[in-house]
Amino acid sequence: MTDQTSLSLPEIRTFTSIEEIRTLADFEENAPLTAENYNRIFGDYHLAEKARCCVQKDNGNLCEEPHNHGWIARRIDGKLTLVGSDCGVKKFGADRRLLNDLNHYRNEKQRKARVASLVEAISSKGTHIEALSKMRLDVKTLESRILQVAAQFGPLLQRRLKDMVRTRRYEVVIKVTKRREYIDPKGEKSYENSSFQHVLGSLAGLELTTAGAFAAIYEAINDIVRAYQQAENLMTEPDLRRKSKDVNNVAGRLQRFGAVVQAGQRLIDLERSFLENDFFLFCFLTGDMTERVNAAKLAMGRAKAEKMAPAEWLSRREAIIRQQLQADNISVQ
Secondary structure: OOOOOOOOOOOOOEEOOHHHHHOOOOEOOOOOEOOOOEEEEEEEEEEEEEEEOOEEOOOOOEOOOEEEEEEEEEEOOOOEEEEEOOHHHHOOOOOOHHHHHHHHHHHHHHHHHHHHHHHHHHHOHHHHHHHHHHHHHHHHHHHHHHHHHHOOOOHHHHHHHHHHHHHOOOEEEEEEEEEEEEEOOOOOEEEEEEEEEEEEEEOOOHHHHOHHHHHHHHHHHHHHHHHHHHHHHHOOOOOHHHHHHHHHHHHHHHOOHHHHHHHHHHHHHHHHHHHOOOHHHHHHOOOOHHHHHHHHHHHHHHHOOOOOOHHHHHHHHHHHHHHHHOOOEEEEO
């Protein structure tokens, strides 16, 4: 790859201390800069301390506004001086040369930074691809384990789980009904029902029950692998300046490596939370009795409950809840 720089492209020089700037042979402290003596941008500075701007105001005084970031400008007499941040644009008068030069300089600096990040990313390709392959395998294995569990949920329950993930509402709520006996004005015995909602508990790690969570990781991994191939192809281009958009796109995608690994690990870490759920709660996510009994069967296995019919086990557990809440009836909300 060759990245030839024409004479029109600025050389990028970044300084991080005022002492470093003062070592420049042509630098002069407090050298006034005007539209008449401005020549071109020499470099940029990003300092921990503040430096004072040397743009000359209409009254002949220097701007002297302190800035941590700014520009080093060369005057037509060869002297170098400081322009603070955006002072050159706001206080330089009607001359547009400085603004154009600043835009040109910023674009070239960004372009070179992107190319450098591309080169750096390619140097890490081997270890990164290996890490992504391992992550894909670990996530695939996780998906297989979770599917063995989720496959025991019926379609209505699975739909409810998707809704809970989508809305991020993970509480399992039931409807509790209590019956009160009273004597009406005619002296006859009557009954009055009152209902309220009760939170049985909350479920964690439900994201694992949706195929989309795994698909997103696989696609992100595949995209980075594709980006590495595209990066290597770009490095064969004779002039990367003509491929700036492609460089920016590929470099940006490769920079997502850390985030993708982190997202995959987060998915893996969710397994513990999911398996630590009280699976009895899944029995209250649908009103369909067949699906509720199937969920009870799964919950019994997870809890190592005594052997009995899942429907009977579910009925006994519901009776305990009614007793605890002093309710006449409970139902799925």
